[in-house]
Amino acid sequence: KAGVTQTPRYLIKTRGQQVTLSCSPISGHRSVSWYQQTPGQGLQFLFEYFSETQRNKGNFPGRFSGRQFSNSRSEMNVSTLELGDSALYLCASSLDPDTQYFGPGTRLTVL
Amino acid sequence: AQKITQTQPGMFVQEKEAVTLDCTYDTSDQSYGLFWYKQPSSGEMIFLIYQGSYDEQNATEGRYSLNFQKARKSANLVISASQLGDSAMYFCAMAPRRTSYGKLTFGQGTILTVHP
Numbered sequence: 254k255a256g257v258t259q260t261p262r263y264l265i266k267t268r269g270q271q272v273t274l275s276c277s278p279i280s281g282h283r284s285v286s287w288y289q290q291t292p293g294q295g296l297q298f299l300f301e302y303f304s305e306t307q308r309n310k311g312n313f314p315g316r317f318s319g320r321q322f323s324n325s326r327s328e329m330n331v332s333t334l335e336l337g338d339s340a341l342y343l344c345a346s347s348l349d350p351d352t353q354y355f356g357p358g359t360r361l362t363v364l
Numbered sequence: 365a366q367k368i369t370q371t372q373p374g375m376f377v378q379e380k381e382a383v384t385l386d387c388t389y390d391t392s393d394q395s396y397g398l399f400w401y402k403q404p405s406s407g408e409m410i411f412l413i414y415q416g417s418y419d420e421q422n423a424t425e426g427r428y429s430l431n432f433q434k435a436r437k438s439a440n441l442v443i444s445a446s447q448l449g450d451s452a453m454y455f456c457a458m459a460p461r462r463t464s465y466g467k468l469t470f471g472q473g474t475i476l477t478v479h480p
Binding site for chain 1: 416
């Protein structure tokens with residue numbers, strides 16, 4: 254069974270631009286969560302989508318948004334990029350409370 | 365709210381020896397899950413082991429075992445027979461087992477270095 258995939262793997266943007274990251278969960282998994290990892294703040298929860306509905310949201314500004322499609326694939330968007338948005342963005346998919354599998358991540362650099 | 369504390373920023377172990385990575389947690393949920401992940405320098409989060417709060421037996425997965433002490437709110441990871449490839453960052457995490465189960469709370473991590 255294929256694992257969680259994330260595209261692109263690496264991204265370089267400049268301040269003020271926007272970016273869209275994509276995550277394809279494991280087949281059959283309906284929950285997709287997004288996390289931001291930085292050296293200073295560690296791993297922080299962004300949001301979770303379940304069956305195309307946002308089920309949970311972390312404490313991030315409105316510039317961070319996401320959505321989930323009917324095939325469970327999810328995208329997250331960051332508008333008006335800031336230098337502090339440089340991070341590793343990780344996506345996880347879940348079938349049930351006992352499973353949380355992560356993708357390889359997208360490393361975003363904002364210049 | 366949930367909180368995970370990993371008090372060991374770094375740990376060193378000799379190859380083939382066992383090592384314990386500490387994790388304590390705090391939550392008001394009655395039903396929750398505890399996870400351990402390994403993150404090598406490549407950045408990918410690799411699932412190691414899971415323990416449900418109502419599981420009576422400690423979880424084991426190959427060389428990994430989870431020492432779950434519910435009354436003390438601790439969920440330590442034990443790696444037996446360490447290998448050089450075990451050198452990585454290790455994260456303890458938890459999530460409620462209700463409708464918010466996709467929301468993991470992570471600790472700050474422990475860097476494990478395995479010496480030959």
